[in-house]
Amino acid sequence: MSAGTTRALVLDLMRAVRISVVPEVDAAGVLVGLHTLSEIVGSAPLPNVAVIMAGGRGTRLGELTKDTPKPLMTVAGRSIIEWIVLGLVGDGVREIWVSVNYLADQIEEHLGDGSRLGCSVRYLREDPALPLGTAGSLTLLRAERPDLTHPVLVMNGDLMVEFDANDLLDAHRRTRATLTMATRTYQHEVPFGVVESAGGRVTAVSEKPTLSFDINAAVYAVEPRALAWLPSGEASSMPDLVETCLERDEVVTAWPITSEWIDVGTPTDLARAKGHT
Incomplete structure (x- = not known):
């Protein structure tokens, strides 16, 4: 499997083909590590x-x-x-x-x-x-x-x-x-120019700004x-x-x-x- 493969995918492969060791390789196909069943579920x-x-x-x-x-x-x-x-x-x-x-x-x-x-x-x-x-x-x-x-x-x-x-x-x-909640950054690009004004006078114009929020994951x-x-x-x-x-x-x-x-x-x-x- 390629480097960075999630534990869930590694465990799924092990259970699907009934093996206990899965090699991990980099983009060039060079061995960079091993996943073992004991490492994943034996701890x-x-x-x-x-x-x-x-x-x-x-x-x-x-x-x-x-x-x-x-x-x-x-x-x-x-x-x-x-x-x-x-x-x-x-x-x-x-x-x-x-x-x-x-x-x-x-x-x-x-x-x-x-x-x-x-x-x-x-x-x-x-x-x-x-x-x-x-x-x-x-x-x-x-x-x-x-x-x-x-x-x-x-x-x-x-x-x-x-x-x-x-x-x-x-x-x-x-x-x-008492409670920890996972968050994820969500970005939304406004498809229009956004105008800022005060008292009827334009103070700034942002062309298609991207807004960023932390959302509940x-x-x-x-x-x-x-x-x-x-x-x-x-x-x-x-x-x-x-x-x-x-x-x-x-x-x-x-x-x-x-x-x-x-x-x-x-x-x-x-x-x-x-x-x-």
Whole structure:
């Protein structure tokens, strides 16, 4: 494999062809390193639990999600949610909970107990008549695992993203945050000249300026005690939890992701994800 290949892709190859060593080569085909199965999944497991939010209906994908849940959309021969699980396993996560609702049986049948992917997968089952949102289903985790003492990794089940969970958790600990949210830089070029004025007089003109924002990348590290602040039996979102933390004067920090990040929300996004693998 070429240098820089993600751990998830390396692990996928190992499991697909049942090998335990994969060479890494540079652009000239010169050997620069080796990936070993023990290196990827044999290291000490993280004590952290991860939660993948996979209960949404994916309505923006139209007919594509009429009979198939969005996390089961296929990219490079595997479902999106499998790529997420493989990425987490490659970082040392061994206990993964998946929040399910829409077409839940398909996701549960697809992932099973997680053993073929190198981890334990369990499910947080929402009432189909009462969707709980991206944070509300964490109240189900609160009930299932009241003994949690380490930060919980939380992420959406429709993301194609490479990030290092260890780096995120290290930053979370270092800043003593209650909640750390991954961010991604988003740039938008205004297709017109932008005029600045004061009192009717033009003070500046910027031709097609590029605006830059930090956006929510839908990957989080959350202290277990913050789960107690989520309302039981009603929908809530991760931005709601962020606002709650801020209102309580808790530390909320941003952790930038610089790698490729695709939120597979539309057919265009799905096509882009397929083209970047």
